[in-house]
Amino acid sequence: MEHVRKLLISVVIILICLTTTGTTLGAPYRGVEFPAGAVSFADEVVDYQLNGGAASGDVSRILGIPDGKYVSLGDKGHIIVKFTDNALTTSGDSQYDLAIFEAGTSAREFVEVFISSDGQNWIKIGDANKKTLFDIDPIEGVIQGEKYSYVKLTDLTGLSKGTSYEGADMDAVGAITSTDPAPEDARAEEENEENENAERTIPENNEIPEFPTIAIPMLAILGLAFIYRRHKE
Numbered sequence: 001m002e003h004v005r006k007l008l009i010s011v012v013i014i015l016i017c018l019t020t021t022g023t024t025l026g027a028p029y030r031g032v033e034f035p036a037g038a039v040s041f042a043d044e045v046v047d048y049q050l051n052g053g054a055a056s057g058d059v060s061r062i063l064g065i066p067d068g069k070y071v072s073l074g075d076k077g078h079i080i081v082k083f084t085d086n087a088l089t090t091s092g093d094s095q096y097d098l099a100i101f102e103a104g105t106s107a108r109e110f111v112e113v114f115i116s117s118d119g120q121n122w123i124k125i126g127d128a129n130k131k132t133l134f135d136i137d138p139i140e141g142v143i144q145g146e147k148y149s150y151v152k153l154t155d156l157t158g159l160s161k162g163t164s165y166e167g168a169d170m171d172a173v174g175a176i177t178s179t180d181p182a183p184e185d186a187r188a189e190e191e192n193e194e195n196e197n198a199e200r201t202i203p204e205n206n207e208i209p210e211f212p213t214i215a216i217p218m219l220a221i222l223g224l225a226f227i228y229r230r231h232k233e
């Protein structure tokens with residue numbers, strides 16, 4: 001019986017380690033490593049103009065992690081997204097800082113990519129197609145350590161005119177070099193959290209895995225231990 005108990009204890013320890021570390025590590029998305037994980041991606045659509053056949057697209061599809069769901073911009077259409085729970089910044093070296101994910105299959109559908117710290121003054125950082133990564137450090141006008149919360153994408157080639165997928169098909173925008181949000185967004189975020197906390201009646205602790213995640217392997221282990229014990233007896 002002693003070794004059964006030891007086995008159970010070690011399995012439980014392993015399970016606890018897996019469930020607590022697995023959720024906090026950086027994750028690869030479409031083969032790109034984002035050290036900050038899902039928070040790295042754009043949170044809000046600030047402005048847009050969808051043109052031609054793409055005019056009735058769903059702009060929210062550009063937000064969050066790359067998921068294959070996209071919004072097409074139409075010929076010369078544009079979209080401005082904002083990071084609110086994070087910000088894009090410089091890495092201080094030649095590592096990639098920004099990733100633009102386009103869902104189309106055409107190698108000729110390009111968008112112009114701009115970044116801004118205030119949503120008014122834009123710095124062009126290049127053109128993107130499919131999956132394109134940018135190192136923003138060497139770009140003229142980029143300030144070291146500045147928080148760039150805004151990204152603007154403008155369709156450049158306007159292919160597939162008249163279809164619902166006219167122009168570039170934008171899936172996601174992610175800050176590989178991701179930092180804390182710009183001060184005004186950090187304040188808004190805090191206020192949101194305060195409001196949420198005030199509304200909450202039941203305390204919530206995200207560190208505790210949800211019941212099914214932990215219960216299923218636990219039940220399996222208990223079952224095995226039971227069979228093992230029976231076998232011994």
Ligand SMILES: [Ca+2]
Pocket residue numbers: 038039040041042043083084085086
């Ligand atoms: Ca974000």
Ligand SMILES: [Ca+2]
Pocket residue numbers: 090091092093094095096097135136137
């Ligand atoms: Ca860089």
Ligand SMILES: [Ca+2]
Pocket residue numbers: 061062063064065066067068069070170171172
């Ligand atoms: Ca998407």
